[in-house]
Each structure stands twice: as structure tokens, then as C-alpha cells.
Amino acid sequence: MQYLFIFIAGGLGTLCRYSISKLTFHFVATNFPLGTLISNILSCLILALTVIYFNEKIEGNSLTKSIIIIGFCGGFSTFSTFSFETVELLKQGNFIIALSNVLISLCIGVSLIYFLLTQNKL
Numbered sequence: 001m002q003y004l005f006i007f008i009a010g011g012l013g014t015l016c017r018y019s020i021s022k023l024t025f026h027f028v029a030t031n032f033p034l035g036t037l038i039s040n041i042l043s044c045l046i047l048a049l050t051v052i053y054f055n056e057k058i059e060g061n062s063l064t065k066s067i068i069i070i071g072f073c074g075g076f077s078t079f080s081t082f083s084f085e086t087v088e089l090l091k092q093g094n095f096i097i098a099l100s101n102v103l104i105s106l107c108i109g110v111s112l113i114y115f116l117l118t119q120n121k122l
Contacts, residue, residue, distance in 0.1 A: 002063055009071025013043075017076050031097055033085035036078060037105055043077035044109040048116035056120070 020042075021035030028034055047069055054065045082105060089098035 002066070005063070005067050006071035009067045010075035013072040013075025013077075015075075017078060031089065031092075031094055033082070033089075033101060036081050036085055037101070037108075040077045040082060040105055041108055041112065043073045044112045045116075046076070047073045048113045052116060052120045 017036075017039040020039050024035035024038060050065060050068045050073075054061065082101070086098050086101050089095075089101065
């Protein structure tokens, strides 16, 4: 049953990521892969808040924690799309946008999780 719940949560995360990418592209015309960045940052936020919540409030419910972190966040964030979009930017000669994508994505994602978890002493 655990695998089924993680599978369903992963699908929901993927649908949310796809929706964010479509909405972002609809409202913001840019070469920068903003939809992927937003999905990845939100996924980092959800992951960190889940870890904080489960460590402070609900000890021992690892299934729900796994469903959110492995399932939903795994489907919601996307390293492969991030990598592909960065390579496409490089192939198009958009070196500054590609480098910005890498730096912004990594710095914000890692910093967000680090800040939230260290502020809660986890």
C-alpha cells in the first residue's frame, strides 16, 4: 500500500508542476525556465516544512512523511527538466541565462532548506 500512496502522490506532484509551468508560460514570456524554478523552490519549501512539522509534531508517522517528501515533492520538483532546460539554453547561446538558472536554482533551493532546518535546529 505504501508504494501505491507514494505513486499517487508523485503523480499529483507531477500534475502540479505541469500546471505551474503552463500557467507561468501563459503569464510570463521569457527564455528563463521560470515554471521549473518555481516548482523546484516550492518543492524545497514543502520538503523543509514537512521535515520540521513531522519532527516537532508527529513523530513516528513515516508513511505520511514519505508520501509527501518522496511522492509529492519527488514528482513536483524536477532535476531532469531543470538540466534539460539549462542545456537547451546553452545550445541556443543563452549562456548568462543558463548560468543564472543554475545559480538561482541551487542557491535558493539549498539555502531555503538550510535556513528553515537550521532555524528549527533540526
